[in-house]
Amino acid sequence: MEWLTAPFEVSFVQRALWGGILVSLICALAGTWVVLRGMAFLGDAMAHGMLPGVALASLLGGNLLIGAALSATAMALGVTAAARTARLSQDTGIGLLFVGMLSLGVIIVSRSQSFAVDLTGFLFGDVLAVQNSHLTQLAVALGLALVVSVVGHRAFVALAFDERKAQTLGLHPRLAQIALLGLLTLAIVASFHVVGTLLVFGLLIAPPAAALPWARRIPLIMIGAAGFGISATFLGLLLSWHLATAAGATIAAVAVLQFLLSTVAAGIRHRFEFGHSS
Known part of the structure; x- marks a missing residue:
């Protein structure tokens, strides 16, 4: 029992645990729609799209959360604009934005003197450095x-399964798509402190994908x-505590392992x- 409980008697690990719990709840709400709608590539691109804003905020000594939010919003607007370009497929537009923003x-x-340290922190996060202010956010x-x-x-459900029907029901699918992008942006921006811009994709996609084979209703998947x-x-x-590994990366790796085990079990x-039935 001490092996299980000892790490969580340390205050910064307790904050990391609460931070991870809150991020998991946020990502469950947004990630379920990402999995159901097949938006995984978009989610990955959005996560990487935060990097310029976070990097610029760090370089100028500004608020990283505000920088991330502005950059992710710009990425979301770019994705929306790319979707309206008839001569360009959405995947192509997202891919170009992905590479450009990264x-x-x-x-x-x-441009920063601590290039390697900053980039590592941006991409992989520092869950053990989560503060009470981060928990409040x-x-x-x-x-x-x-x-x-x-x-x-209701609009998200209709959008996920039949966009044309959503239109006939007066559910405004374009507005619903914008709201869904906003939810995805919120989840990614809120989570990057915990697992970074690269590994947030693991908590956004893996848990809903692991739950999908075991639930038939969307609330149950969440x-x-x-x-x-x-x-x-x-x-x-x-x-991470016992093996001395990177905490954020270990969390993301466990989430992916859960998905693999869930898929095999299903x-x-x-x-x-x-x-049995045959």
Whole structure:
């Protein structure tokens, strides 16, 4: 028991755990829609699109959260504009924005004297450096994510499964798409302190994907994703403490491992049920 509890008696690990729990809840709300709509590439691009704003804020001594929010918003606007360009596929537009924003971020970071340290922190985060102010910000972000998820649920469902039907039902699919991009932006910006701009993708995608084979209703997928995310945070911090590995990367690795185990278990269950019924 001491092996399990000893790390969490340290104050900065406790804050890291609470930060990871809040991030897991936010990512469960946004990531479920990303998985259901097949927006994984967009989510990855959005996560990398934050880098220029974070790097510029760091270079100028500004607020990293504000820099991340401005950069992610610019990325979201760029994605929306690319989707309206008839002669350019959405994937192509997103890919170009992805590379452009990432390159700009690296160029800005290279202007800093602590290039390697800054870039590592931006990409991989520092969950063990989470402060009480970060927890407050995450709690506010979770509240906003809940409001957007509840208010936009019906429109998001229609958008995920039949965009034309959403239009006929008067659910304003374009507005719903903007709201969904806003929810995704909120999740990514709120989470980068914990796992960085690179690994936030792990908590955004892996837990909902792991929960998907075990739930038929969207709220249940979100609850399952939250459970997977929280357990990945706990196990990741525990392993990181005892193995002396990078905490954010270990959390993301555990989340991906959970997805792989869930997929294998779901496949075994399907074969058993199919064989039993036949």
